[in-house]
Amino acid sequence: MTAATAFDELTDAILQLDGLTKQVGPVTLPAEACDRRPDTVAAVCRELEVPLRFAHLSGGAAVDHSAVALARKIGSAQRSPKLTGTDPRDAAAAAGRRRQAEAARLRTHVVARRDGATVTAVDTGHPTAPSVVLSLPGLMSFRLVLPWLARLRAHRRCVVVLTRGSSESRELPTDFDGYDHGFDHQAEDLLAVVDRLGLEAVHVMGMCAGAAAAVAAASRRPDRIASLSLWHADVELADDAARTDHQLNLRELLELAAQSRDTAEWIRSKLVSGPMTGVPGGLGPLVVRPYATTELFYRYATLTSSTMRWDCRAAAAAISRPCLVVSSSDDQLAHPEGSRRLAAVVPGARLAELPSGHHLDVFRATPAHVGLLRSFLDRPG
Amino acid sequence: MSRVPYAGNHGAKHAVIVNLDARPELTGAVLGIARHVVGADALDADDDLVSHGAGSLALARIIAIAALELGVDLDLGRVSGPLTPSALARSARSPAASRPNVGTA
Numbered sequence: 001m002t003a004a005t006a007f008d009e010l011t012d013a014i015l016q017l018d019g020l021t022k023q024v025g026p027v028t029l030p031a032e033a034c035d036r037r038p039d040t041v042a043a044v045c046r047e048l049e050v051p052l053r054f055a056h057l058s059g060g061a062a063v064d065h066s067a068v069a070l071a072r073k074i075g076s077a078q079r080s081p082k083l084t085g086t087d088p089r090d091a092a093a094a095a096g097r098r099r100q101a102e103a104a105r106l107r108t109h110v111v112a113r114r115d116g117a118t119v120t121a122v123d124t125g126h127p128t129a130p131s132v133v134l135s136l137p138g139l140m141s142f143r144l145v146l147p148w149l150a151r152l153r154a155h156r157r158c159v160v161v162l163t164r165g166s167s168e169s170r171e172l173p174t175d176f177d178g179y180d181h182g183f184d185h186q187a188e189d190l191l192a193v194v195d196r197l198g199l200e201a202v203h204v205m206g207m208c209a210g211a212a213a214a215v216a217a218a219s220r221r222p223d224r225i226a227s228l229s230l231w232h233a234d235v236e237l238a239d240d241a242a243r244t245d246h247q248l249n250l251r252e253l254l255e256l257a258a259q260s261r262d263t264a265e266w267i268r269s270k271l272v273s274g275p276m277t278g279v280p281g282g283l284g285p286l287v288v289r290p291y292a293t294t295e296l297f298y299r300y301a302t303l304t305s306s307t308m309r310w311d312c313r314a315a316a317a318a319i320s321r322p323c324l325v326v327s328s329s330d331d332q333l334a335h336p337e338g339s340r341r342l343a344a345v346v347p348g349a350r351l352a353e354l355p356s357g358h359h360l361d362v363f364r365a366t367p368a369h370v371g372l373l374r375s376f377l378d379r380p381g
Numbered sequence: 382m383s384r385v386p387y388a389g390n391h392g393a394k395h396a397v398i399v400n401l402d403a404r405p406e407l408t409g410a411v412l413g414i415a416r417h418v419v420g421a422d423a424l425d426a427d428d429d430l431v432s433h434g435a436g437s438l439a440l441a442r443i444i445a446i447a448a449l450e451l452g453v454d455l456d457l458g459r460v461s462g463p464l465t466p467s468a469l470a471r472s473a474r475s476p477a478a479s480r481p482n483v484g485t486a
């Protein structure tokens with residue numbers, strides 16, 4: 001690894017929290033996350049306009065382990081020996097160049113919905129290329145699927161639809177309360193983005209809980225959806241498929257947390273009072289984002305619990321477009337039986353069950369995943 | 382040791398069935414909840430929940446059910462050593478002072 005690569009890794013680690021700070025303001029992380037290169041971390045944060053603060057979190061108050069998880073990648077990046085002897089100004093300049101390059105590749109669209117919600121979509125690739133729309137789980141950042149965008153954008157226009165309530169701008173709790181959070185609205189949001197951008201015959205990738213909106217869109221608007229793929233789907237199939245402990249626990253906690261902000265605050269306090277298990281190194285700060293504050297956790301619970309309640313079987317059975325369903329036999333988060341059942345319900349669906357693979361591999365765009373998608377897109381029928 | 386089977390009625394809000402002066406009963410009730418959440422009928426009160434696969438979501442769910450059904454606030458921060466049902470029961474604080482305020486806006 002060169003110093004340039006180390007600069008890039010630190011930049012990417014800090015950019016992972018860009019959307020979070022845009023949404024909630026300055027975020028405080030454990031001081032250990034910048035113990036080796038505080039000046040370099042500060043310079044890059046300034047350059048990227050990501051307001052992070054660093055403090056000793058264990059000074060009497062209980063440690064918020066969501067902050068620990070949010071800081072993990074920054075902490076690791078700033079410990080790189082390749083940063084030894086480097087000038088923080090050089091790190092900042094490199095960060096600025098990397099951000100400019102990213103900005104040149106990405107276009108952002110904000111779609112106003114009739115009920116007052118705004119939906120953000122991030123778009124990359126040539127505007128006239130065949131389109132792939134990526135449907136993410138609630139409150140997740142587009143950065144979660146940057147590996148997919150990197151691998152697809154040479155030949156596809158890629159549009160990432162973020163769920164309502166996750167726009168990367170300050171939004172008051174009263175704003176969130178002012179619009180609908182039901183699943184139907186979330187599904188219509190995806191189609192509204194397709195309409196607004198004038199996309200035709202798109203391929204929709206539904207990832208994890210984002211598979212529900214993909215199923216709904218494909219069944220409602222086959223005129224706009226040419227094909228779809230459902231990746232490690234976490235969808236409601238009633239009693240037709242087993243669920244993992246993770247699915248059962250998450251569902252029950254989110255149902256509770258969605259009842260009120262008070263309840264969400266209490267549940268969140270319990271979740272972050274100890275180490276958060278199952279949070280991977282690289283993607284960790286992105287998947288922990290919904291737990292970063294009570295307000296985000298409440299939104300996550302509200303949006304996700306309505307998605308989890310939506311029984312997708314009738315819509316799945318009505319799909320008339322080619323469909324690829326992907327899972328892995330040892331997915332510990334979303335039970336592979338759900339994907340098997342989904343593939344059985346969608347007429348003519350193709351099931352690809354990998355012998356092994358972590359649930360979060362779906363966001364890493366592994367060679368196996370990319371190969372499956374490309375093969376399917378080449379011959380979807 | 383008293384073991385109160387988990388009744389699975391965690392829609393009920395205020396079913397306070399134990400108090401902090403009845404630790405064996407509380408331990409039994411927490412054990413019942415833990416068995417239900419972890420899915421291990423053979424789980425014992427002194428078994429390590431983490432080694433039975435309980436991650437942060439499972440632990441939070443055990444605590445939430447205990448708050449809703451038993452009216453106690455289990456505090457992970459007060460547990461030193463292995464996270465067992467009996468250790469969780471010993472961590473219980475004032476009855477339901479901060480349990481989920483289900484249904485309030």
